[in-house]
Amino acid sequence: MRPAPRTNSRVYECLLAALMSILLALAWWLDPDFVAPATQLALSNHIVELALVAIPMTLIIVTGGIDLSVGSTMALSSVVMGLAFDAGAPFPLVCISALLTGTLAGLLNGLFIARLSIHPLIVTLATLAAYRGLAEGLSKGRPFSGFPEGFLAIGSGDWLQVPILVWLLLLLLLLSALIIRRTTIGLWIYAAGGSQTAAHYSGVPVAQLRLALYTLAGAAAGLAAIFFAARFNTAKADVGAGLELSVITAVVLGGTSIFGGRGTLLGAMLGVAIIHEIGQLVSWKWDQQELVQVVTGSILVLAVLVHNIFSRRTH
Amino acid sequence: MKRSTFIALLSAMSLSVMGVGPRAHTAPGPVHKKTTIALLPKKKGLPYFTTCAKGAEEAAKELDVELIYDGPTDGSPEKAASMIDRWALKGVDVIAVSPNDPDVLGQAMKKARAKGVKVLTWDADAAKDTREFLVNQATAKDIGFALVDAMAKDLGGENASGKVAIITATLTAANQNEWMKHMKERLAKYPKLELIATKPCNEDQRLAFSTAQDLMKAHPDLKGIFGISSVAFPGAAEAVKQAGKSGTVLVTGLGTPNDMKAYVKDGTVKSVILWNTVDLGYLTIHAAHALAGGTLKPGATELTAGRLGTKKIDGDQILLGDILVFTKDNIDSFDF
Numbered sequence: 001m002r003p004a005p006r007t008n009s010r011v012y013e014c015l016l017a018a019l020m021s022i023l024l025a026l027a028w029w030l031d032p033d034f035v036a037p038a039t040q041l042a043l044s045n046h047i048v049e050l051a052l053v054a055i056p057m058t059l060i061i062v063t064g065g066i067d068l069s070v071g072s073t074m075a076l077s078s079v080v081m082g083l084a085f086d087a088g089a090p091f092p093l094v095c096i097s098a099l100l101t102g103t104l105a106g107l108l109n110g111l112f113i114a115r116l117s118i119h120p121l122i123v124t125l126a127t128l129a130a131y132r133g134l135a136e137g138l139s140k141g142r143p144f145s146g147f148p149e150g151f152l153a154i155g156s157g158d159w160l161q162v163p164i165l166v167w168l169l170l171l172l173l174l175l176s177a178l179i180i181r182r183t184t185i186g187l188w189i190y191a192a193g194g195s196q197t198a199a200h201y202s203g204v205p206v207a208q209l210r211l212a213l214y215t216l217a218g219a220a221a222g223l224a225a226i227f228f229a230a231r232f233n234t235a236k237a238d239v240g241a242g243l244e245l246s247v248i249t250a251v252v253l254g255g256t257s258i259f260g261g262r263g264t265l266l267g268a269m270l271g272v273a274i275i276h277e278i279g280q281l282v283s284w285k286w287d288q289q290e291l292v293q294v295v296t297g298s299i300l301v302l303a304v305l306v307h308n309i310f311s312r313r314t315h
Numbered sequence: 316m317k318r319s320t321f322i323a324l325l326s327a328m329s330l331s332v333m334g335v336g337p338r339a340h341t342a343p344g345p346v347h348k349k350t351t352i353a354l355l356p357k358k359k360g361l362p363y364f365t366t367c368a369k370g371a372e373e374a375a376k377e378l379d380v381e382l383i384y385d386g387p388t389d390g391s392p393e394k395a396a397s398m399i400d401r402w403a404l405k406g407v408d409v410i411a412v413s414p415n416d417p418d419v420l421g422q423a424m425k426k427a428r429a430k431g432v433k434v435l436t437w438d439a440d441a442a443k444d445t446r447e448f449l450v451n452q453a454t455a456k457d458i459g460f461a462l463v464d465a466m467a468k469d470l471g472g473e474n475a476s477g478k479v480a481i482i483t484a485t486l487t488a489a490n491q492n493e494w495m496k497h498m499k500e501r502l503a504k505y506p507k508l509e510l511i512a513t514k515p516c517n518e519d520q521r522l523a524f525s526t527a528q529d530l531m532k533a534h535p536d537l538k539g540i541f542g543i544s545s546v547a548f549p550g551a552a553e554a555v556k557q558a559g560k561s562g563t564v565l566v567t568g569l570g571t572p573n574d575m576k577a578y579v580k581d582g583t584v585k586s587v588i589l590w591n592t593v594d595l596g597y598l599t600i601h602a603a604h605a606l607a608g609g610t611l612k613p614g615a616t617e618l619t620a621g622r623l624g625t626k627k628i629d630g631d632q633i634l635l636g637d638i639l640v641f642t643k644d645n646i647d648s649f650d651f
Contacts, residue, residue: 033405033406038404039404042400042404043401043404046397141485141486141515141517142486142487143416143418143419143487145416145418145419146418152422156422156426228393231393232392232393232396232419232422233418233419233421233422234392234393234416234418234419238391280401283385283398283401284401284405287353287383287384287385288385289359289385289386289387289388289394289398290359290360290388293388
């Protein structure tokens with residue numbers, strides 16, 4: 001059951017890579033400075049939160065699920081982090097509190113979905129509102145800042161010209177790819193995406209798997225809140241607004257079928273990269289924030305159309 | 316067919332990557348470059364900032380500089396910080412920032428300065444080590460005093476009495492916090508005016524509207540509301556008008572004349588306090604240009620700014636000066 005979707009994914013990934021190359025070539029034609037490695041590396045720091053959350057989101061969508069609450073989970077983690085910092089907790093504990101909040105929020109989603117068998121769309125739509133409300137209530141709209149210099153240095157620093165946060169992201173990505181490729185967990189994820197009942201009877205622990213994946217998504221959102229705080233010296237309730245939409249768009253653009261069973265991390269990362277490059281290029285070239293939204297939106301509609309035509313032909 | 320497509324795509328990709336990398340390095344730099352100034356508002360699309368941009372364009376034309384006017388359309392400080400990062404990478408000469416959260420923008424401003432970009436603040440200030448000058452519309456004291464004096468005058472002068480409340484931008488907005496400090500100082504002169512609440516509207520007009528409604532419900536004897544941002548002011552005025560309390564609850568604050576004209580005419584608002592925003596944008600670009608050209612240096616005491624003539628520099632603050640008070644008698648002669 002695995003080889004077939006994989007081959008299709010490969011072709012689609014090449015298509016995305018080509019799209020990416022065309023985009024970069026166009027960018028080079030518009031302004032060579034934009035594609036200079038130094039510029040690209042510096043701009044890559046803006047990709048981290050989106051890419052980080054896209055990892056578990058891809059896996060969740062492959063199993064036929066969805067998580068709409070990631071942005072709100074990030075906000076809740078951010079606010080708890082800010083409150084812990086404000087209360088004078090030791091800094092490592094401040095970071096752990098954010099990670100823990102995200103993990104627990106994800107676990108709660110997972111329990112409703114896996115144990116009570118409520119549809120993930122409903123569960124995470126509810127927690128999308130609930131976690132954001134909680135974040136706003138806890139912080140009363142107040143942003144927290146003044147994080148330690150060393151922490152902010154991680155957020156804006158680089159090693160070998162690559163931002164430190166991007167190194168961390170690559171590490172996590174590699175780890176996830178290894179787990180999916182080299183362990184049975186990877187097999188289970190794709191199996192669960194085919195037919196959950198069939199997977200269940202073939203011995204795949206579907207419930208545990210889903211519980212783990214939603215918990216992981218929460219943890220990733222918590223970590224994203226930490227990254228965000230390190231980058232911008234801020235923790236507040238409106239962090240990650242609309243993150244769920246950008247992440248899901250990137251993942252779907254990356255070739256993951258919204259109906260489950262099909263999709264790869266590589267594709268998702270290409271999707272993330274394309275959205276990132278379009279946004280950065282338009283801002284870089286035209287300096288019109290209004291335009292960024294319009295252009296990104298229209299190109300995505302186009303990409304999803306191409307995606308649909310492509311998947312119809314290969315089925 | 317599949318395999319050949321695959322190979323074709325791969326080679327196209329590697330070709331373009333190879334082509335892009337080295338040539339970007341050897342791209343010849345422009346021989347003569349115009350001075351580029353980036354002007355960042357707190358939130359793009361607000362009439363207040365759009366009018367500032369109008370003055371900025373006028374100055375840019377005069378001085379033959381390239382002007383980039385852009386800012387976050389949702390007012391998010393992170394987006395503003397990312398834009399400063401991008402401009403620094405692009406190598407603009409001066410970035411003039413109206414920071415909506417100095418803590419968030421500070422990092423990016425310092426990084427830009429480290430890259431050799433001149434940074435100044437306008438309209439609102441940030442930490443001193445993040446910028447060289449502040450182009451200030453008026454001192455905080457002048458603004459704070461003008462607001463309270465206007466409210467007192469409209470409520471009966473020296474003996475003005477009653478409960479008043481403030482609706483501010485955000486709790487972290489440096490400008491508003493500074494103004495409120497001086498407003499409280501001035502309120503001491505009118506002992507019968509009682510400040511009962513200070514609420515944020517987070518630069519959201521709907522929130523300003525509902526906050527004003529809540530204030531009127533909680534305090535039926537409320538006499539006045541200060542709306543001290545260009546968003547809080549119309550929001551509060553609309554709430555008072557819809558509650559049918561125009562004239563009973565007076566609204567005073569900072570806003571552009573065009574935004575407030577209707578409320579001034581129907582009596583909800585008697586005085587609108589502001590400075591000439593077109594001139595503020597104009598002065599900012601003149602200051603940025605002088606900073607880039609090296610004629611404006613730390614320690615300077617004056618700046619010549621085109622049609623505005625010579626402006627005073629107080630320490631590291633370039634002052635625009637005059638506060639304007641718009642009433643129903645003069646508001647029609649202003650269009651911004």
